[in-house]
Every structure is written in C-alpha cells, then in structure tokens.
Amino acid sequence: MVRWQPDAHGRLQQAAMELYVERGFDQVTVADIAERAGLTERTFFRYFADKREVLFAGSSALQDRLVASVAAAPADLAPLDVLALAFDDVATGFFGEGLQHARARQSVVDSHSGLQERELIKMAAIASTLADALRRRRVQEPAASLAAESAVAAFRIAFARWVSGDAGERLAPVMSESFAALRTIAGGR
Amino acid sequence: MVRWQPDAHGRLQQAAMELYVERGFDQVTVADIAERAGLTERTFFRYFADKREVLFAGSSALQDRLVASVAAAPADLAPLDVLALAFDDVATGFFGEGLQHARARQSVVDSHSGLQERELIKMAAIASTLADALRRRRVQEPAASLAAESAVAAFRIAFARWVSGDAGERLAPVMSESFAALRTIAGGR
DNA sequence: GCTCGTCATGTCAGTTGCTGTCATCACCGT
C-alpha cells in the first residue's frame, strides 16, 4: 500500500486539461483540478506556479531542443537558415494524433486572453534563448534578435495554420512555406 | 464646489506609475493607488480592467496611428517598406523628455513578468491589426502576418535599445537600423 | 529492527485581485 500515487505532476496536468476543455478555463478552480487528481490545492501550487502554467509544461523541452539544434547546425549557414533548420527538426513528426491534443489545447488557449499572454511570453523566452545561441555563432546584434523573433513568428503562424487546417497534413511543409514567405519579405532571395 | 475632481483616469494612471516606481509593482495594492488618487478601489476597476492595464493606456493610440499610416502609404511599396514607413512616422519625435518617462515605465515593466506578458499581448494585437491593414492592401497570407510580426519585432528591439541607450539619441535612426538588419537576416554572414 | 532525517503532502489562515449589486447625490434638461 503506497502512501502516494505516482506522477502527481502528470495527474494534475491531465486533470487540468480535461476540466479546461469540459467547462472552460474560467469555470474551473484550482481546487477542482486538485480534487480530480486526488490532491489538494496547495499541492497544485507546489508543481505549477499558477493556474495557467499547467498548460505550458512542454515549452521548455521545445526550447532545449531548438537551442541544441542551433548549436549543432553547419557553421556557414545564414542566421535564418540555421533557425529554419532547427524548427524543421522539431516539426518533423508533428502530425496525426499530435493534432488532436494540439487542437484541444489551442482552443482552450485561444479562448482566454490570460493564456494567450502566457503563450506569448513562452515564445518570447524561446526567441531570447535562440538569439543567445545565434550570438554564440558570432551573429551580431540586432540581427541575432531579429532573426530569432522573426523565426519564432514564422513558427507560430505555421503552427496556427497547421492546427486549424486539414487532418493528415504535416507541420513541416507548412512551416517551410512560412519561412519561405519570411525570406521573401525580408528581401533575401 | 464640484462633487468630483476632474480626470479620474489620469489621476489613477499617475498615482499608479508613481507607486510602482517607488515600491515596485508587487508592493502596491490597488487600494493604495486609489487612495493616492482620492478614489476607491472599486472606481479603479471601472477605469482599468486590472492592476496591469493602467500602464498600457497609450497602446491603443499607437495602434491607431500605425494603422492609419499603413492605410495612407503609397500603393506600390513592398509590405515591409510600408511598415517601416509607418513605424518611422510614430518614432519621429520620440526623444528628450519622452525618454525619462519611457525609462521609468520600462524599468517597472522589466521587473515583473506579468507586465511583460501584458506588453507582449499589446504588441501582438498591434501586429494583428497591422496584418489586417496589409491584407486590405492585397497582401496575401502568410506574408501579411509575417511582415507585421517581424516589423513589430524590429520596433520592439529598437525601442529597447533606444531606452537603454544614451540620452539625446533619437528613436527614428535606431529603428531604421533595426529594419535594415531585418532585411539582412535572410542573406549570408 | 529501531531511530532519525527527509520529502511529498495536508491543513489552515491570511492577503489581495477582481466582481456583482445596490445606494448616493450632483448635474442637466424639461
């Protein structure tokens, strides 16, 4: 007989997601989430800084993977090519059942401005660390920050199109198109 | 003898700004702000949706001016040139005593992640309306959104550099440089 | 096999952001 069920973090995440989808973010209290997970409100706040953060657990893994990919890219690529490569790396494999979860999650986020704010700051954090990674490759400011911010914008826009598009479609080609459009705008060939 | 002092909105804004600078955002309650403005907490929330919003009153004016500028731009310009023109229009005249206020405000925002989130969503709203304005000029998606997001990034980065740079410097040339850098990110080196 | 420290969790009380509702009372037009 174990005292605590395992994976409290995961149970809280799943309970929160379910309830947000069922009732909407505002109609769910932290006590509701904790109860469904078999824990208390206080414990929720030991795992997540606030009621929103529970929806953004994957963000730091994404960030780490992108930074690693930038660090490993061939040395002679232009900044935007480095970033396109990194995002293509994470996008590969995004389709199918990933779409189901992404759609549910996105519809929750889209319905609440507080969640959109949180999403934006996560993306900004990713852009910031990508700019760091570019600077480590001797890209100067403000080019590094601009490339990082623009690339993240290309990713966000592609992701939004993918989520709201046809099932069966893959993220990677949508994103390639988005980066291509960015190059056209910025004036490169 | 008037019953109400005039400009409750402005008094609340000023009181909030003063207190945020004096004590830091977290150490100020809405009741504190209302008291300094000679009003009640409840009245604060009639003018501002929440404790953060009081720092972002100028955002909608900026947005309107940018959109108007895009609508008025020559018809044959490339999307990014239209946006560069619009931002140059609003940047002209940003220097001197504007810097003092901008610096104080920015140091408050920079010290609190909740305020950064709010700033990001304001910028995202501006990007979104700028994308609309571009689409009205027959720019297609995703180019319109990408141009708008990238231009806003260029603005944000330039603004940050201007605020933390030398006094006496003007915003407009810093921003021109930022837009120029944006055009180079797709190319080599 | 007992003890002791550790760690995840629970309990409880308190502050504060924010909302709904109703009362007040100067001002303005008729």
Next chain:
DNA sequence: ACGGTGATGACAGCAACTGACATGACGAGC
C-alpha cells in the same frame, strides 16, 4: 421643481496565491 443620468461609494463575496507548520511513509545508518 422634478425626474433621469452618470460617476462614485459601500459592501459582500469568490478564488488565486502564499507562508507556516503538521503529518506520516520511506530509506540510511547504527
């Protein structure tokens, strides 16, 4: 004079979050 309007105050209440302390299973070391 009178009634409507609009800005404000007063008050009660909920829920997000925090700090402090208690509890009890587990493993390490004796």
